Amino acid sequence: MDLVKVFIENILYPVMEKKNGNRIRKYLTELTSSQQMTIQALNELQTEKLKALLLECIANVPAYRPYAYLKDEIETNPISALKKIPILDKDRFRDTSENFINDTVDKSSLISNITGGSTGQPLNFYMDRRTVEHYEAARWRGLSWSGITPGSRSVMIWGNPIELDSMKQKSYHLKERWLKNRIIIPAYSLKSDSIINYINRIERFKPEYFYGYASALHAFAILMLKEKARLSFVPKAVVSTAETLHDFQREAIESAFGCRVVNEYGARDAGILAFECEHGGMHITVENAVFEVVDPITSEDQPIGENGALIVTDLNNFSMPRLRYKLGDSIALSDKACTCGRGLPLMDNVVGREDDVFLTIDGKLVHGHVFSHIARSHNPISKFQIRQHSPQSACLHIVLHSDSAVSEADAFIRNIKDVLPGTDISVSFVDEIPAGKSGKYRYAIREFDLEQGLKEMHTV
Numbered sequence: 426m427d428l429v430k431v432f433i434e435n436i437l438y439p440v441m442e443k444k445n446g447n448r449i450r451k452y453l454t455e456l457t458s459s460q461q462m463t464i465q466a467l468n469e470l471q472t473e474k475l476k477a478l479l480l481e482c483i484a485n486v487p488a489y490r491p492y493a494y495l496k497d498e499i500e501t502n503p504i505s506a507l508k509k510i511p512i513l514d515k516d517r518f519r520d521t522s523e524n525f526i527n528d529t530v531d532k533s534s535l536i537s538n539i540t541g542g543s544t545g546q547p548l549n550f551y552m553d554r555r556t557v558e559h560y561e562a563a564r565w566r567g568l569s570w571s572g573i574t575p576g577s578r579s580v581m582i583w584g585n586p587i588e589l590d591s592m593k594q595k596s597y598h599l600k601e602r603w604l605k606n607r608i609i610i611p612a613y614s615l616k617s618d619s620i621i622n623y624i625n626r627i628e629r630f631k632p633e634y635f636y637g638y639a640s641a642l643h644a645f646a647i648l649m650l651k652e653k654a655r656l657s658f659v660p661k662a663v664v665s666t667a668e669t670l671h672d673f674q675r676e677a678i679e680s681a682f683g684c685r686v687v688n689e690y691g692a693r694d695a696g697i698l699a700f701e702c703e704h705g706g707m708h709i710t711v712e713n714a715v716f717e718v719v720d721p722i723t724s725e726d727q728p729i730g731e732n733g734a735l736i737v738t739d740l741n742n743f744s745m746p747r748l749r750y751k752l753g754d755s756i757a758l759s760d761k762a763c764t765c766g767r768g769l770p771l772m773d774n775v776v777g778r779e780d781d782v783f784l785t786i787d788g789k790l791v792h793g794h795v796f797s798h799i800a801r802s803h804n805p806i807s808k809f810q811i812r813q814h815s816p817q818s819a820c821l822h823i824v825l826h827s828d829s830a831v832s833e834a835d836a837f838i839r840n841i842k843d844v845l846p847g848t849d850i851s852v853s854f855v856d857e858i859p860a861g862k863s864g865k866y867r868y869a870i871r872e873f874d875l876e877q878g879l880k881e882m883h884t885v
């Protein structure tokens with residue numbers, strides 16, 4: 426019997442609910458019941474929530490007060506009223522973010538957060554506890570489809586150095602182990618010889634499931650396969666998050682871990698937006714968010730099944746609402762019904778969220794997030810892109826802020842080179858970095874096959 430799980434589910438959660446008014450399990454119960462509703466009933470539920478949010482916005486959020494004239498339309502047809510509000514992209518939000526804070530909230534009660542990663546430019550925003558609890562409940566509902574509950578033992582294979590910085594503290598690990606029943610394996614510097622140690626740790630811990638970035642899980646899986654390391658038990662699932670999960674990654678992970686891979690689609694600034702069920706359907710969390718998929722140029726609605734820019738309206742964030750927020754991902758909606766029988770609509774897989782894992786000349790894997798983390802502490806850098814051609818060579822393109830001199834980038838370049846010791850990195854300063862094929866700008870791109878690179882390394 427897993428005593429920590431028993432403790433979390435029978436003591437910790439009830440205490441958090443009683444003492445702090447935590448509502449995660451309450452929301453989870455609601456979501457567990459609404460997933461069985463028909464699509465019409467779900468639409469009605471979503472429309473009611475949208476109406477309440479829009480009325481709040483025009484009354485108390487400075488950025489949305491100019492839309493007070495939509496009040497009648499909000500009352501009768503909230504979806505059509507929503508479409509009269511312009512799409513909010515991240516740049517506009519970043520420039521005017523103070524205007525999105527609800528006048529009636531106590532700012533000291535807000536939870537500050539920052540998005541990292543894919544745009545290379547950090548974005549600050551606020552949430553409140555209620556919003557976070559809705560996000561958590563949506564995650565637990567998705568996990569429940571694989572038989573996982575809030576106390577289930579897990580191993581997190583994580584590649585984000587920002588979070589890993591705070592994870593270095595002992596208190597953090599104790600909290601993870603005893604309050605979350607979870608241990609963390611850092612995936613930003615994995616090596617073949619450390620895999621065996623990690624596998625031994627995993628064997629002692631015997632988690633019910635694994636959780637991690639697609640690229641980090643994939644890197645871990647490749648090393649497991651290379652070292653022929655097998656698990657002696659069958660996990661319930663490996664949950665992939667935060668990045669596009671490619672088919673080749675799914676195959677390698679399933680073959681290494683010997684169980685299903687389940688995809689979670691979420692964003693730090695929008696919550697858990699979709700989750701893959703046990704039948705492979707990617708179900709949208711329609712109770713928490715309104716999805717629109719639009720043509721990236723005309724902003725007109727895309728037909729079902731066609732890829733377009735995802736526009737999200739989070740229905741639970743009343744403290745800093747962002748209506749029609751353009752996340753930067755490309756997705757397609759689907760009108761198929763899932764064989765699992767849940768009424769929640771489906772989406773196709775996400776395109777355009779990628780982070781690459783780099784390979785050093787001595788065979789160490791470095792997660793691409795490391796570079797964005799470095800850039801954050803160097804103000805002169807407006808944008809950058811690093812491309813690794815082979816373990817031995819890479820190029821670094823830098824866009825400086827207009828008021829910065831080239832010499833101010835020296836420390837940034839040094840830090841980047843420290844991460845890839847022995848790799849020859851050519852540096853150039855450019856005016857702009859073009860977006861990739863997916864339409865999204867990527868800051869870290871590995872141009873060679875990782876397995877091939879590791880194999881060649883072995884034979885040298």
Ligand SMILES: [Zn+2]
Pocket residue numbers: 702703704705706707708763764765766767
């Ligand atoms: Zn399903």
